[in-house]
Amino acid sequence: MTEIWQGLVRAIELIVTLDAEVIEITWRSLTISVIATVLASVLCLPLGALVHFRRFRGKRLLISLVQTLYSVPTVVIGLLVFILLSRSGPLGGLNLLFTPAAMVVGQVVLIIPILLGLTISALSSVDRTIADTARSLGASGPQTAVLVLTEARFAVTAAVIMAFGRAISEVGIAIMVGGNIRGFTRVLTTAISLETSRGDVELSMALGLILLLIALAVNLTLNRIQR
Amino acid sequence: MPLIETNDLCQRYDGRHILRNINLSIEAGEVLALIGPTGAGKTTLLRLLALLDTPTSGAIFFDGANVAGSPRFRLEMRRRMAFVLQKPMAFNASVYDNVASGLRWRGLGRAEVRDQVERVLEMIGLSADRNRNARTLSGGEMQRVAIARAIALDPEVLLLDEPTANLDPVSARRTEELLAAVIRQRSATVILSTHDLAQGQRLADRIGVLINGEIPQIGTSRDIFVSPGSREVAEFVGVENILDGTVLSSAEDVVTVDIGGGLIEAVSDVAVGQRVSVCVRPENVTLALSRLSSSARNSFTGKVTWLSSAGPLARVHVDCGFPLVALVTRRSAADLDLHIGRQVYVTFKASATHVIRTERDS
Ligand SMILES: Nc1ncnc2c1ncn2[C@@H]1O[C@H](COP(=O)(O)OP(=O)(O)OP(=O)(O)O)[C@@H](O)[C@H]1O
Numbered sequence: 001m002t003e004i005w006q007g008l009v010r011a012i013e014l015i016v017t018l019d020a021e022v023i024e025i026t027w028r029s030l031t032i033s034v035i036a037t038v039l040a041s042v043l044c045l046p047l048g049a050l051v052h053f054r055r056f057r058g059k060r061l062l063i064s065l066v067q068t069l070y071s072v073p074t075v076v077i078g079l080l081v082f083i084l085l086s087r088s089g090p091l092g093g094l095n096l097l098f099t100p101a102a103m104v105v106g107q108v109v110l111i112i113p114i115l116l117g118l119t120i121s122a123l124s125s126v127d128r129t130i131a132d133t134a135r136s137l138g139a140s141g142p143q144t145a146v147l148v149l150t151e152a153r154f155a156v157t158a159a160v161i162m163a164f165g166r167a168i169s170e171v172g173i174a175i176m177v178g179g180n181i182r183g184f185t186r187v188l189t190t191a192i193s194l195e196t197s198r199g200d201v202e203l204s205m206a207l208g209l210i211l212l213l214i215a216l217a218v219n220l221t222l223n224r225i226q227r
Numbered sequence: 228m229p230l231i232e233t234n235d236l237c238q239r240y241d242g243r244h245i246l247r248n249i250n251l252s253i254e255a256g257e258v259l260a261l262i263g264p265t266g267a268g269k270t271t272l273l274r275l276l277a278l279l280d281t282p283t284s285g286a287i288f289f290d291g292a293n294v295a296g297s298p299r300f301r302l303e304m305r306r307r308m309a310f311v312l313q314k315p316m317a318f319n320a321s322v323y324d325n326v327a328s329g330l331r332w333r334g335l336g337r338a339e340v341r342d343q344v345e346r347v348l349e350m351i352g353l354s355a356d357r358n359r360n361a362r363t364l365s366g367g368e369m370q371r372v373a374i375a376r377a378i379a380l381d382p383e384v385l386l387l388d389e390p391t392a393n394l395d396p397v398s399a400r401r402t403e404e405l406l407a408a409v410i411r412q413r414s415a416t417v418i419l420s421t422h423d424l425a426q427g428q429r430l431a432d433r434i435g436v437l438i439n440g441e442i443p444q445i446g447t448s449r450d451i452f453v454s455p456g457s458r459e460v461a462e463f464v465g466v467e468n469i470l471d472g473t474v475l476s477s478a479e480d481v482v483t484v485d486i487g488g489g490l491i492e493a494v495s496d497v498a499v500g501q502r503v504s505v506c507v508r509p510e511n512v513t514l515a516l517s518r519l520s521s522s523a524r525n526s527f528t529g530k531v532t533w534l535s536s537a538g539p540l541a542r543v544h545v546d547c548g549f550p551l552v553a554l555v556t557r558r559s560a561a562d563l564d565l566h567i568g569r570q571v572y573v574t575f576k577a578s579a580t581h582v583i584r585t586e587r588d589s
């Protein structure tokens with residue numbers, strides 16, 4: 001019991017003294033997941049609008065497929081991206097495996113379903129009359145989409161924040177395609193799992209606390225938006 | 228050349244005919260009111276004209292060009308019009324941004340947008356609310372903002388779907404005054420739908436009656452109200468006395484119609500044997516206590532069966548072998564001491580009737 005207490009005190013010390021390694025790992029985690037979230041958003045918001053506004057065969061099926069993928073295990077995506085990026089894989093020539101870029105790719109793939117699915121449901125919660133009103137005032141297709149996205153801005157922002165939360169807290173992809181290389185691809189989650197197994201509980205606890213704080217910040221922001 | 232023309236326009240939803248063979252021809256600068264009961268297809272027709280929907284069959288010509296073109300062409304055409312939907316919907320933004328939206332979509336510069344929006348806000352009397360979120364407006368205010376959003380665009384064609392429905396009488400009057408001002412000030416072609424006949428008369432040059440997805444009659448309000456073209460139109464425009472019968476004889480433009488409970492003389496040139504409906508406006512029916520020796524050809528005795536008030540007038544139902552409704556002033560109702568069961572003499576002129584040919588009984 002005392003061991004845990006001592007560990008916790010040391011962990012807090014590491015955080016408040018802005019330990020170089022703690023800061024570095026946290027910063028890398030944030031950077032990778034923010035980039036992944038931004039990339040996935042740039043892709044999913046227009047794509048979501050396209051799916052929502054276009055009428056095509058298999059639309060329902062597509063949407064339920066996307067929703068099924070919300071909870072796809074991260075290791076499955078890790079495996080998929082690993083195969084794609086490995087030397088003999090189709091994208092092996094890019095030499096991305098075990099780089100932060102590979103982790104970004106993995107996280108983008110991971111959060112695309114959530115972001116796409118939640119964008120589509122955000123758009124469908126906007127009254128159809130809004131789109132009709134826009135068109136009746138001379139809005140083009142893309143202009144109508146932007147307006148409806150703006151009308152759904154709270155739900156869309158919530159979707160983006162949720163996707164970020166999923167990206168920063170996953171561990172499977174980061175380990176499998178990042179490799180947890182110290183000073184290069186080590187992020188909060190991979191560091192925690194490695195340091196714990198190596199017995200450095202203090203560092204793990206410090207990083208775990210930070211992860212919790214980030215999760216708390218994400219949730220507080222979500223609550224603010226949804227209120 | 229008419230500005231807008233439709234050619235056998237049809238719209239079907241789930242196999243149901245909502246609009247059937249609509250042929251309209253609207254001149255530039257004209258104000259046309261589409262009147263019709265609820266569910267007649269007014270919104271459906273306006274949505275087609277606003278290029279929001281595509282018809283099942285038929286064509287729409289705008290300024291001579293068929294609008295069934297590419298999306299880009301339809302957008303270009305749509306930008307020459309503005310449509311105020313039946314259910315006014317605020318964008319979740321300030322009143323200013325709401326009114327500015329259409330101008331911005333057209334790529335106008337900041338200064339131009341500002342001038343135009345300020346001018347229109349002034350006109351609708353909501354300048355002070357420019358920074359308010361439009362979602363917080365009352366129904367009447369929102370309807371004015373919806374109209375402002377449209378007129379800010381200076382459209383060649385302004386389409387309005389029941390602009391005063393769902394408003395209290397005061398807001399409805401304000402909105403109608405605003406529309407009247409817009410119509411006076413601009414040369415825009417206006418097509419509006421309403422189920423308020425009087426509003427159609429006040430605002431429009433021409434009235435099209437839309438019943439059951441068809442336009443049985445279109446013309447000046449006088450045409451429609453004085454000589455409705457069909458029994459349905461007569462019913463819709465509030466002709467209360469519609470008497471069905473067969474023409475017995477005809478002499479010098481006056482026909483005698485057997486309506487079962489009596490014979491009616493009416494000015495008309497229809498042939499003997501023709502099935503007709505004779506329309507008599509209640510305000511043209513006179514009541515008296517003794518038989519009047521007037522030139523009125525139609526004179527009957529009857530008993531009052533029902534009395535109700537209609538503003539400054541009294542509506543009197545009389546049974547003269549057939550039912551007839553008369554509108555008299557309250558004053559004369561009192562003078563005549565009208566009450567249920569009272570015997571009265573009923574007269575109306577042959578020239579105060581309007582005869583409609585009807586199909587043979589099926
Ligand atoms: N998208 C649709 N799908 C199926 N039926 C529809 C659709 N739009 C309209 N209808 C039907 O078409 C008919 C005409 O509707 P429309 O809204 O044009 O009537 P309206 O004259 O505008 O009536 P109101 O005065 O109540 O607004 C109605 O019976 C309606 O149920």
Ligand SMILES: [Mg+2]
Pocket residue numbers: 269270271313388389
């Ligand atoms: Mg309607």
